[in-house]
Amino acid sequence: MLIQFFIPSKLSSSVYNEITNWAQLIYAFALIVGVFGLVKYHLGRVSRKSDGWIYNLVTVVSLFLMAFLGFAFGRKDGGAFMWIFNYFQAPMQASVFSLLAFFVASAAYRGFQARNTEAVLLLLSAVFIMFGIASVGNSIPPFAEIANWILMNPSMTARRGIFIGVGLGTIAVSLRVILGVERTYLGKE
Amino acid sequence: MDIGFIYDYLIASERLGIWIAALLTLAIYSFLYKDNPIYRFAESLLIGISVGFLLVTTFETTLMPKAFEPLAISFTGIFGSGGFGAFGSFLWLLVPVTLGLLMFTRFVPKYAWMSRVALALYIGFGAGASIPANMQSYILNQIDATIRPFLAIDSFAAAVNAAVILVGLISTLSYFYFSKAHTGIFGKAARLGTFYLMIFFGATFGYTVMARISLLIGRLTFLLRDWLGLIS
Numbered sequence: 124m125l126i127q128f129f130i131p132s133k134l135s136s137s138v139y140n141e142i143t144n145w146a147q148l149i150y151a152f153a154l155i156v157g158v159f160g161l162v163k164y165h166l167g168r169v170s171r172k173s174d175g176w177i178y179n180l181v182t183v184v185s186l187f188l189m190a191f192l193g194f195a196f197g198r199k200d201g202g203a204f205m206w207i208f209n210y211f212q213a214p215m216q217a218s219v220f221s222l223l224a225f226f227v228a229s230a231a232y233r234g235f236q237a238r239n240t241e242a243v244l245l246l247l248s249a250v251f252i253m254f255g256i257a258s259v260g261n262s263i264p265p266f267a268e269i270a271n272w273i274l275m276n277p278s279m280t281a282r283r284g285i286f287i288g289v290g291l292g293t294i295a296v297s298l299r300v301i302l303g304v305e306r307t308y309l310g311k312e
Numbered sequence: 313m314d315i316g317f318i319y320d321y322l323i324a325s326e327r328l329g330i331w332i333a334a335l336l337t338l339a340i341y342s343f344l345y346k347d348n349p350i351y352r353f354a355e356s357l358l359i360g361i362s363v364g365f366l367l368v369t370t371f372e373t374t375l376m377p378k379a380f381e382p383l384a385i386s387f388t389g390i391f392g393s394g395g396f397g398a399f400g401s402f403l404w405l406l407v408p409v410t411l412g413l414l415m416f417t418r419f420v421p422k423y424a425w426m427s428r429v430a431l432a433l434y435i436g437f438g439a440g441a442s443i444p445a446n447m448q449s450y451i452l453n454q455i456d457a458t459i460r461p462f463l464a465i466d467s468f469a470a471a472v473n474a475a476v477i478l479v480g481l482i483s484t485l486s487y488f489y490f491s492k493a494h495t496g497i498f499g500k501a502a503r504l505g506t507f508y509l510m511i512f513f514g515a516t517f518g519y520t521v522m523a524r525i526s527l528l529i530g531r532l533t534f535l536l537r538d539w540l541g542l543i544s
Contacts, residue, residue, distance in 0.1 A: 124440025144378055145408040146437040149430050151374040152412030158367050159419065178356040185357050189364025198372060208365055210329030211336060214534070215358040218340035221531050224524035225344060231521070241510045248514025249521070256522045273515055280477040281512035283454040284484025284505070290450025297439035297446075308435050309428050 125301075162186065248273055334539040337531055379409050454481075480508045 127139040165179040173179070192204040199205070237243045254260025255270020299305035339354035383405050389398030411430040417423040458481050461474035486498060487505030494502040536542045 124437060125443055128444035142437055143441075145411065146434055147374050148379055148408040148412050149415070149434045151370050151379075152415045152430070153434075154366065154370050156415045156418060158363055159416075161363060163419075175352070178352050181353060181356040182360040182363075185360030186364040186367075189361050190367055193364065193368030194371070198368065204365075204368065206325065206329060207361060210333045212358065212361045212365060214333035214531070215336050215340055215354060216362070217527050218337045218531055219358070221524055221527035222340060222343060224521065224528045227517075227521050227524055231517070241506055244507055244510040245514040245517070248511040249518040250514075252515045252518030253522055256519070273511060276473050276476045277480055277508050277511045278515040280458070280480030281484050281505075281508040283458060283477075284481050284488065284508070285512075286450045286454050287481075287485060288488045290446040290454075293446045293450070294443050297442050300435060300439040308431065 158186070248278070330538050334535055337535060379405065379412075383409065479504070484508050 124139065124142070127135040162183060165183045168179040169176045169183065189204070189207060192202075192207065196202050196204060231249070235242070235246050235249070237246055251266060251270045251273055254263075254266045255273075260266040260270070296305060300308070336354050336357075339350045342348055343351040383402065386398045386402040386405060389395075390402060392398070411433060414426045414430045417426040458477055461470065461477060465471045465474060483501045483505035485505070486501040487494075487503075487509065489502075492498055533543070537544070
């Protein structure tokens with residue numbers, strides 16, 4: 124992968140594409156292994172009649188039903204597979220994510236106390252962004268402009284600092300992996 | 313088939329779907345009161361359906377076009393006009409498929425070590441690919457975007473903004489530099505970095521809240537308009 128970046132050629136490019144395909148295939152097989160593990164875990168709880176086993180059964184039955192519909196009838200629009208996706212999965216996912224609005228609001232109420240300079244900055248920044256994005260604040264000129272300025276200047280530069288840190292950290296870990304110093308992913312110390 | 317019948321069927325399936333979606337939405341929201349069997353049922357259902365969806369999608373978008381279909385084509389090619397070339401591509405395709413199948417040895421403790429071969433290739437790929445990608449997107453592009461505004465200063469406001477960005481980047485990085493004690497000038501720079509970070513966290517928090525509220529509005533609109541028909 125590194126050679127392909129530093130010595131670009133037709134050969135290195137095709138090797139890169141081939142290895143990318145391999146990695147995607149290994150990922151896909153690993154996902155199936157994960158599904159096997161999930162089914163094994165849930166069926167184990169069902170067979171032992173563990174506490175709340177009926178919910179494990181619901182998970183397994185819905186998984187098998189979805190897999191059967193997908194493999195047997197395909198993923199075409201208007202089919203049973205996409206019908207379940209549209210009327211079961213999508214609304215429930217959106218509801219779970221929107222549920223977080225209540226918990227975030229609750230956390231904000233408890234956490235947003237202007238005790239020191241940092242907390243004041245956090246509070247002001249959040250308030251300006253929230254009002255700046257909402258239509259009510261967007262209609263009041265200073266809010267939208269200040270929110271935009273915060274996003275494009277101080278917020279973005281702090282994000283850049285974090286990104287640079289993340290980039291350096293990832294490169295360091297990658298080098299440790301390549302040089303064999305980091306082997307915890309193989310289950311070794 | 314009668315067009316009217318198909319239309320009636322589609323309308324009926326849509327109405328049924330809306331009812332199911334509405335009841336499942338309420339089942340999820342019942343968690344706001346407390347953890348209860350209806351919520352746990354919906355949660356288990358969501359996990360099963362999501363995993364089933366992911367399984368089918370991954371199989372059809374990755375395994376079929378990148379492994380099984382090419383394998384079948386090259387295998388039939390061996391007996392057709394493909395000859396040695398088809399046999400070579402068949403063997404070449406078998407390599408990633410075998411590596412993938414090795415992942416299943418995790419279920420047999422005696423042979424579980426074999427799955428590490430595939431894992432090592434995957435991690436090695438990730439490590440090798442991530443170095444240039446991270447260097448480009450997380451480091452060089454960020455430095456470039458910080459310096460570039462200084463080359464296009466055409467007003468006092470642009471100069472102030474460019475300075476705010478440069479000072480912010482240096483101070484934020486100072487905060488994350490732990491090889492030197494945060495004292496003196498360096499300590500002041502690190503403290504300024506915490507101010508920038510707080511502004512960033514506040515902005516991110518505000519954005520997250522608004523995204524969640526937007527989803528909540530979407531769900532409420534669905535319940536009140538599509539399901540109950542109370543609003544137009």
